[in-house]
Amino acid sequence: MDWHLMPVLTLLYLFCFLDRGNIGNARIEGMEEDLHLVGSQYNWALTVFFFTYTVFELPSNLILKKIRPSIWIPTIMVAWGVVMTLTGVVTSYYGLLIARLFLGITEAGLYPGVAYYITMWYSRHEAQLRQAIFFSAASFAGAFSGILAFAIGKMDGVGGYSGWRWIFIIEGIATVVVAVGAYFLLYDYPDTASFLTNEERAWILYRLQLQWSDNGNVVPDTIEFRWKYVWDAVCDWQVYLGILIYLAMVCPLYGISFFLPTIIKDLGFTSSVAQLLTVPPYVAAAVAAIVSAWFSDRMGQRSPLLLFHLCCIVCGFLVCLAGSLTWVPGVIYFGVFLAVLGIYPAIPNLVTWLSTNLAASHKRAAGMAMYIGIGNFAGAMASHFYRTQDAPRYILGHSLELGFALMGVICVIGMRVAYQRINARRVDKLVALRPEYTIDELRAMGDKSPTFRYMF
Template identity: 60%
Template sequence: MAELKEKGDQFDSPEDTAHGKGSKRQEEIDRIDQLAMTAGPTLASFAHLDEKKILRKMDLRLIPMLAALYLLSFLDRGNIGNAKIEGLTDDLKLTPNQYNMCLTVFFFTYAAFELPSNILLKRLRPSRWLPFIMVVWGTVMTLMGIVQNYRGLLAARLFLGVAEAGLFPGVAYYLTMWYCRHEIQLRQTLFFSAASIAGAFSGLLAFAISKMNGVGGVAGWRWIFILEGLATVLVAIMALFVLHDFPETATFLTEEERAFVVYRLKYQGQVRGADESAPQVEQAEEFKWKYVRQAFADWQVWCSIVVYWGIVCPLYGIALFLPTIIKSLGYTSSKAQLMTVPIYIVAAILAIVVAYASDKVGKRSPFILGFLFMMIVGFAMCCGSSNPKVVYAGVFIAACAIYPSFPGLITWLSNNLSGSYKRSAGMALQIGIGNLAGAMASNFYRDKDKPRYILGHALELGFISVGIIACIILMVSYTAINKKRDRRMADGADSQYTSLELSEKGDKAITWRYML
């Protein structure tokens, strides 16, 4: 245990650098860390603590605020779809290609800035970084309400991508610094379900705000951007006082509870070797660029990106074009806005139920694969029928498959990356490069293809099919690697390595088991 401590703590707070080794905060972190490291080789020293009670405390202090942040993020990036059917394209005299380009450019800057932002989140304080980027994108969103032409809207969408880039991958990674991998999907889903709620809320809010058309001489679609942007800035100011950084400094936990949370995170994902008194921990580290390079070189990151594309293309197809698709079926703008609401509500409920089940059984891939096939059914219905009810049912089924599978995939990769900086970089790569699919999906549904949008639905089916193949490759590969490591462990191969050597290998260690 001592040599692991000498190497450093994987979960050292980013405030180490900010406050210096002799600060009171650093002394507190060191004390918590020492208590976690010296508590013994098992959880017996913490047996008197109520783990469920501690988890509830963490849930109540973390999840509601994080969900609110993501709700506003998804609301602000997707409300352009609501603004479109309220007159945005007519007032700005946008051609269909110009409108699609405004959707597309968001994802270029969004993808480019996700990895740098995740590295900054680890090195800086999340309670400062996340509210800061929120204020920036809230300001950009508000200014979108006063753009006068195509160039103005295009520039605003570019800067919106820069500002929003850090939130989703940052929070998805941040949660892994609090929760063990067998319980993380439910929390990721509670956080991500804000996207479903945002979809429902966006339709209701757009319907209400559009009634302000003409107030102050301002068009209704402009009020959508202005009011939702101001709401984001206000919530960002609140988040500044509500967000917590890392378990080592969580004031809502006692010192012993903080040590317990740190301890349980250290000893996840590994099996004991021949030395039963020294279970291996995740890769202990301070920041080095080699951890970022390891993420770039890891095959599972790139394979998961392909699965991600199979989910995110449909996700953004639904998020950006659902009101347009429904309106093209012959409904009014107001009714189309309202008809999006039940889709998102049902999807959110299903996502939470599935996440609970996934954590309970300790499996990710069967749920992800099943929902990918369910997406195929939904989009096939859209392609194969011109009946508005069938098409509506198709997008309903597709959405109900998309929203549970997305957090499942994010969780699956995070479960299988060891080392906090490698995990941070890997998740940022998955989400960053994966979200380039949003740039593609932004051009799937062209005005000239309405009302059936067969090309758009067919392209979604293509991406889903490739995602299924990549998902099966991951499942087969993880199973084979785990079995190989089991055989080597049975032969005593782990005894050839020290605790420190196994720790440095991270998820490549013989003691690490990939989660299926």
């Protein structure tokens, strides 16, 4: 099953994050000068992406529940590939803003959609490894983006276009090509997958039902859509605490992905060397994400390793601050390296943790879109953390990232304690309550069912 699903999903997200973050590479290849960007205009070009990205994530996930994933996901990918290609021919600041707004609309559905899609195939005790493999594409995109930008930057002047324009054009065309292939390679759900036998389909579906209980009681999931499940997600406390934790990690994520080339260049390196120096942290982070996910799945717990990764982020930005205050470029680079090692393993850990604690499937789709969508608004904030006037030390940016990471540590501890207490209460009350409910009533209750156990 892994070989039929994960390579395609990982490739899709690689191009998604490549197209989202390549503006950072284009910046140091002359984009600001050609478009006459001044002051905070570059930062606002980053920010407007998240306005539409945040708004369209929930509608996109609801559409995914209505339309086959093998149709919807490649379609939005074709759309953002076209937008990315056209970004390469913008001639003004306002043209860049419009392109980024449309990129937010078209990319909005991929990450929450695929994160939800994985939960429809894998149980919560095995999902994090797959989420990590999928999300590792973001790390590889960061590494590949630097190498690709280094190579494409040499095309400066070809066809009368600057090198930064070719970064957008070539990567956009490649995205469309991959999207067309995805129409033929992506499957929908286990009950319709052609590569599975009837026995394999039945076994996968049974395991997905059994995962919500720790005592062998099957908690059936809902099939029909009801707006009640969307409302349940809107009213669920764990979604909002999850948003705070997601904010704590997405601020550092976008601060790094948008500004790492600039931060490294301001340490005294040329543009070409800065592009290449972005590669090692991302490669190491991709490996760390997969190794961490493997251990987390084996442990059957999410919060311990999530806390460890958040502490890595905290330590990384503390080192960055120390290096900036004393101006030791090597220390700053090491701090960024350490922060990246914490960021990229932490996000699939959190997404898996929160998604597998939401049931039924329609509530999960809505809840995931909410915390990923609202949480990604952190990207709009992070777009202004590293300001031009703060170069080259970026004390403000590093300090803000540190503060968000510390908030994440506190919220993760709070969520773990809450889950433990709820599970303990349900164990005490299960024997008395269970005869009162029918299977249909348990189905409708989702994660509020007395047989449901939260993973922590």
